[in-house]
Amino acid sequence: MxxxxxxxxxxxxxxxxxxxxxxxxxxxxxxxxxxxxxxxxxxxxxxxxxxxxxxxxxxxxxxxxxxxxxxxxxxxxxxxxxxxxxxxxxxxxxxxxxxxxxxxxxxxxxVAKWEARQRALQHAKAQAQAPPQKPAASRPPTRSTSLNSRANSTARPPQRPNPAPDWETFRLNLRLYVPEYAQFIRSRNPRLSQQEADQIAWAILRFSAHYGVDPRFIVAIVLVESGFNPDATSRKGAAGLGQLMPSTARGLGVVDPYDPIQNLHGTVKLVRGHLERYWAQTGDPNGWEHVVLTLAAYNAGSGAVRKHGGVPPYRETQNYVRKVIRVYKQLCGIRE
Structure with missing residues (x-):
């Protein structure tokens, strides 16, 4: 068939x-x-x-x-x-x-592509019958103690034309975001099949919604870590999309770090843990300091962050933090 x-x-x-x-x-x-x-x-x-x-x-x-x-x-x-x-x-x-x-x-x-075509046809029909309106700003909502208040709009992609008004609506309509996230992922790694890109997009959206993390932040991390290559392996042995070290993967319950779903579940879970720790430490969930510390801990380990009282003086870590923040701001539509 x-x-x-x-x-x-x-x-x-x-x-x-x-x-x-x-x-x-x-x-x-x-x-x-x-x-x-x-x-x-x-x-x-x-x-x-x-x-x-x-x-x-x-x-x-x-x-x-x-x-x-x-x-x-x-x-x-x-x-x-x-x-x-x-x-x-x-x-x-x-x-x-x-x-x-x-x-x-x-x-x-x-099915998602068919539904997207149906929505596009309905939208075109509605536009033909009504005067054009200025489109609303679009950004996926975030849970109150997550990565919110970043910008009034997101750079394309990931983005969808009709933004969800609140976190719960976003969670209930995740499938509507999959096509644009998958398109962005394939644009960064054309070797992925459409099915693989869809799988990665869905996992990022699903786990981000589950743990209350801005999915664009996860997209930025994975892009910098592996370029959306599920088979990526670093010289130090970090594996998969989120480049999880073997001991870290085991601690997160990840059996096969090269499996996109397992790896992304571990990645988002780890990121959420770091975010909670550092926004409790900084007292400002809407600022950037806890985001920077989260990235430093993801790259160098929370022990290194604690030892140096902030971002460790490692060139690799400092470059990593700057790179992910730059990508994340681009995805959020923030101009520097």
Missing amino acids: TVAQELESYLKTRDAHKIKSVTPIAALELVVGKRVLEVEGVVVGSVAVDGAQSILLEVEPGRSIVVALGEEHGWLTRGQLRIRAIVAVERESELVTPTYRLLDAAFAST
């Missing part, structure tokens, strides 16, 4: 069940009875019992559901894939675990 045929089949199944959007995880967990819903997630494993296959679908960091497959969906067991899935959910009562059976599936990136 071609990608176009796969998408057509998926959309027909979605229309047949009158599904308009992905079901939020919180709502998924409240289902009692029989429902057909749309979910999005990453296939992180599979199992076969007596010839019946199932996949483990991670719908958010640290939370997965087991979905039973039919024979026609065996392709989902071939590796880590980010998918949209139409699932039949059954749950007798709130006291029992729900069961999930796959009705149809497609690559998340394929």
Whole structure:
């Protein structure tokens, strides 16, 4: 089946069940009875019992559901894939675990592109029927104790035309950001396939939302660290997108640092930890001092920052901090 045929089949199944959007995880967990819903997630494993296959679908960091497959969906067991899935959910009562059976599936990136085209058509139609308006400034919102108040607009990309008004809305609409983040990532590493770029973009957005970190900050770090090369290895042994050292990776629970999803989860988790430490130390979550110290600790270690009472006098670390800050400001649309 071609990608176009796969998408057509998926959309027909979605229309047949009158599904308009992905079901939020919180709502998924409240289902009692029989429902057909749309979910999005990453296939992180599979199992076969007596010839019946199932996949483990991670719908958010640290939370997965087991979905039973039919024979026609065996392709989902071939590796880590980010998918949209139409699932039949059954749950007798709130006291029992729900069961999930796959009705149809497609690559998340394929569905996201189709949805983006539909939004573009609707936007063009609306613009043709109404006088043009000055577009609102756009920047992904951040949690109150995160990297906020950076600028009133972001440099393209990453960015999307209609900004979310608050953090929770941003979290619920992460998939809308994926195409532009993926486009930016591929522009920096053209060797990545579209699927790989989509996977990296989704992981950055998902983990950033989960840990309350500005995704543009993570983009800047990964760009400087590895140039978005999942196979990058430094002379000192740092590995993967976020260039995690082996001991650091183990401490973060990263089994395979060359796996983009595992690496980015560890990277964002580590960055969040540093941010919390240094904004508590500086007392100003909206300033730049804790951002600078976070980068210094990411590069040289928090011990070195503590020993020198700030950014260590290492040329590599000082250049690293300046470079990431410069990229981050460019992504935020801040002119120096």
